[in-house]
Every structure is written in structure tokens, then in C-alpha cells.
Amino acid sequence: MDPCQGLRLVLPPGPLDRDRPARRGQGPGRPGDHLHRRRRAEAGRAHQPAALRRPHAGQLHLPGHDAAARRRRPHRHPRRRRADPARPAGRVRHRGPRLADQLGERRRHRLHRGRRPMTTPASPVRTRFCPSPTGMVHVGLLRTALFNWAHARHTGGAFVFRIEDTDAARDSEESYRHLLDCLRWLGLDWDEGPEVGGPHGPYRQSERAEVYRDVAAKLVEAGHAYESFSTNEEVEARRLAAGQDPKLGYDNADRFLTDAQKAAFRAEGRDPVLRLRMPDEDLVWTDLVRGEVRFAAGSVPDFVLVRGNGAPLYPFVNPVDDALMGITDVLRGEDLLPSTPRQLALYAALTDVGVASGTPRFGHLPYVTGEGSKKLSKRDPQSNVDVYRERGFLPEGFANYLALLGWSIAEDRDVFSMAEMVEAFDVTRVSANPARFDVKKAEAINATHVRELPVEEFVARVVPFLAGAGLVADPPSPEQDRVLRTIAPLAQERTVVLSDAVGLLGFLFTEEVAIDPAAAAKNLRPEDGEVLDAAAGALRDLADWSAAGIEQALKSALVDGLGRKPRQAFGPVRVAVSGRTVSPPLYESIELLGRERTLARLAAARDTARDTSRDTSRGTAG
């Protein structure tokens, strides 16, 4: 299996090409455009302005194996233009040029290097998500999962889920379960991984120990890895002695130890670590989101693959598993960017010993930040996905917001479904800027999704929250169900997160309502007593107990009878009945509540209004 070799440098626009109208509801379609443009792109390649023919991001950079990668391309071009049906065909970007063109073009366009368009690789894309189960699920982590998933789904590739549980001290079965649960909650499914299986298992690193042992042995045998006996103290001392900054790290001093030297160290009782010999070339790759990134030769020291006690480390096992699992595209957090040179070097070595068959593409996703501009800390409660689940964010609403953290579907739209995301998602259009997690915006996006829910669906989703608060049974009783279905359409548009329903609808499912003190202070003042009395009078013997009948009775009693403005007339009644200033529409609420409970609440509110009076006079006197 060769995940990467098949990546071609030139691809005609294919079925997965993004050069098609991806937006919906964007005015009249232009059915001919796609074909038309495609024809132009193919036939007109030679006539394209040279600047539009840019190399793409799909080639593999194997350090030392790719002459093009070593060529210095000191400039960068930002990002590619999105294909837009409305644009003149001549501006439409197609896939990359042929290799010959590409090299020639690089010479001609040294001023335009940088992020290149994603190719649709000849071999299917395989992405992965590989968290370690060490605690709560971070919103940034889930965003990474979402982007990997969307990239795989968009390209028709596979999404692999692997658990990196090599740190027994921090990993727990509980957080492992929780991780799976969160992915499923968000609607992400994986083609290979835990509980699903697949041809490259096991998918938990804790079960792959012998794999790493074998690979490590191969690397040593081929001379890519070597035993290193230096202690940190010794390294530091050598750096200091040489007048260098000890922060430079390991000095590669053990690269050429003789067998006799090694034996002497062992005789001292030292256990060597295994280090990878870093190459002498610059380490360069074309990042899917950032364009070319280069680390100078010699700037990254030989790093540890396997501990002295034989335990393999993350920088080793991660690429090994990626290679073995045929991963072609690695989308991960920006925090991993500085470790990419090491991975590149490892990949070259793994390829040399036949474990890997090429280097994957890398894309480093921007940080998700919190208040200020610091990376959202794991300690920050805002970063915990559970908080949003518990508040009743819809998975589709939350996923929508997560997608907006670094990506946008169109310039005039930011509410979309997962299916629409999959259709439109393009990694190379992910922003490189850090994105602030904005709860307000997340809520606004979620509220839109809530409103778009079919009513029955809204009811179904809200029931667990109501039941959790002890308001209804789960499943609701027939009577509760009737009330719920009736009020749902009116409550839905007032719901931002599902847990809002508890406060909004609670009054319908209890005998006595607790009145919000702030609402009482505002709408149950002494002078509001007359309203409550009049309302009770109007409703006590009302023959037509319907929303319309109630409306008529209240209007004539309060507005006409007392001469109050609607606002002054209905506010107190609303608070009396629902306990809050925000509730579903009043007449419907009263109808559902029934005569008995309504009259009881009006009477109770009457007392509250008197109390308010006493409080007020006391306050004034004091």
C-alpha cells in the first residue's frame, strides 16, 4: 500500500474539483459554467496568465530527496482565489501545472511562492485524529477532529481514529470513553478505529508496543538511529564549556560512539536512549494552510525516539503509526508545527527502511484562543466541550461554530449544515490566524439552528433537559406531551440553547411557580395590584377558555377597563403566571395553564405585590 506515492503533480479538474458553484441559494444557477470553465482551463492552459499557474501543495518533500524542495523560494503568495462562477473564466484557477511547468514557473515566479492549491490526490486521502485520553475534551481538539473529518469526507477519503494512550500515568479509560462519546455527539464517524476496527489495527497505541520495537530496531540497523548515553547535565556542561547557550539542547555528541565506548557506558549502568540522526539539509515542507515552512539545517538536534527504559515516545510512535496506517494528510494544531522537521526526518528514515512509503502532507491549524490572545488553556472552563453539551448546544450548531474557527464557507454566510460543510470544505482555505472562541457568536449560530429545527425535533431534543430538571417524565406523560407540543413552536424561537427551555417552560409543569425577584420588582409593584385583580375578575368566569377568548377578556378588562397601556397591563399578568418577564406568548400560556392554576397564581402575585409595597415603604423610611 502506498498512500503517498500516487499523489500526482498534475490533475485535471475532476469530480471532486471545487470549481463548481458550491453555494446554495445564491441566485440563479449557471448550469453551463462549470463545463465551460473546465474546458477553458484544460484547453487554455498555455494561455493562462503565468501568475495563475502555480505549483500546488501536493508534492511530497522528502528531505534530501526532493531537489525542488531544496530550491530556495524565498517569497510567498498568500492563498489561492476561490473559484467563483461569476468570475471570468480566464481567472479561474485550475489544479497545478505539469512538473516541467512547475519547475519553470518557480524560476519565473520566484516572487509568488507560497501556499498552493490542494490537489485531489490520485490515491484517496486518509486523515486521522489521534488524541490522548488524558482528561476533558477541549474545543480546539474537537475542531481538529472536525477539520480532519471534513477533509476526508470532502475528498471521499477515509477518516481514521487512533488513540495515543502511551502515557499510562495520565491516560484513563474514562476519558477514552468520553472522547468517543464527544466525537459521536458532534456527528463525526470514523472509518477505522476503536469500536469500528479496520485493517491497520490495533488503533490504541497501548496495544502496539511490539510494532514500535520492530521499527526502532530497523532504524538502528540502517544507521538512522543510534544509542545515546549523554545525560542532560553532561550535555549542558558541554554546551557551557563551548561557550554556547545550554538551551540549544542536545549536541549530537553520541552520534559516532564506538562499540567500546558504548560498552563502557553500559558498564557504568547507563541505559541508552535511541536518537534519530537528523539530516544535514534544510527541512522544508509546503504546509496546507501556511505555504512553505523552512527550518535551517542543523537547527533541530537529534531527538529521542525511545527512552532508556525502552518506552517509545510520541515523536516516534506518531509518525510510525501514521505511516503504517497510510495517512496522507495530517491536520493538527499549530503547537505541533515546530516538531514537524523532526517528523520529516523520521519519515525519510522510515521510508528508507521500508516502513513508510512517503511523507504525508501537513496542515497546521491555527490556535483557538480565549480571552486575550493566549491559546485557550485546558484549565479554562470555556474550553471544555462538556460545558456546551450540558447547556444544550445542538451538535450541528456547535459544529457549525467550530467550523468557523479558521474556516468560512462563503463571504456572505456563516450558518450551514454538516453536509454543506463537507461539500465545501477545503483545507487550503483554512486561515492561518488564531481564532478567538466567542461564546456569544457560538450562541447566535446555535440559536439559528434551534429555530430551524422541525417542531417535533425541537420537542424531542428539549425533553431530556426538562426531564433532567424534574419538570416532565421521560418520556413525558400524555398530558405533558400535549402541553409541550402546543407550546413548542412558541418557545422555540426564544431558545438559544436547549437548557433555556427549563426556565422558559417550567411554569407550565409545576403547581406553584417561583417568581423571579427581579421580575417581581419590575412588574409586581403595589400599583400593579389592580391589574391582577382585574385579570382575575375577567378570567374567573370566562366562558370561552381559549387563547382568543383570554386575549379579548384581558384586553377589555385591563386596557379598556383600567386604561392601561398594553405594556403596563400585561407585564404583571405575565410575571404572575410564568414567574418571569420572558415567557412564551401570554394568552396561549394561560390557556395551557388552565383556569385553576392561573387564578391561584394571580392571587399569589397579589400578595407579592403587597410585599413589594411593604419593602418599598420600609426602604424609603430607612
Added chain:
RNA sequence: GCCCCCAUCGUCUAGUGGUCCAGGACGUCGCCCUUUCAAGGCGGUAGCACGGGUUCGAACCCCGUUGGGGGCACCA
């Protein structure tokens, strides 16, 4: 200290040399609608970090400065 990444309204973004006195969304402010609160509708506020270059033309390409962030483990 060394290395790397980033730089458009308060926030997230669109923008890839002329179609931009910069578009959308969230927030915010005002108005309308209205039975409170929402929702909805309409309108307003607010931004290309700075300095050089390249070019007939720069938010966009290049260099530098400044600012912000991250990484420098026998953690993942």
C-alpha cells in the same frame, strides 16, 4: 536566548494587483414591528499595524520594523 507562526472593524472572517472611499457575521447603538422578552425587518458605528520598495496602479507581491502567539523534555 534560539527557532517558528501570525498581522483587515471590539471579535471571527471575505479579499490573492484595478470591479474595494474594503463585503458578511457576532457584538454594540438607533428605529420599526409588538403583549413583556426574544425573534424578525431596517439603518448606524467601527478595520487594511507601521515604514520602505516593486508597479501606471498595492489590503493584496517583496524587504524591514513593531506587535501578538507558540515551541525549544527520556509529556502527548
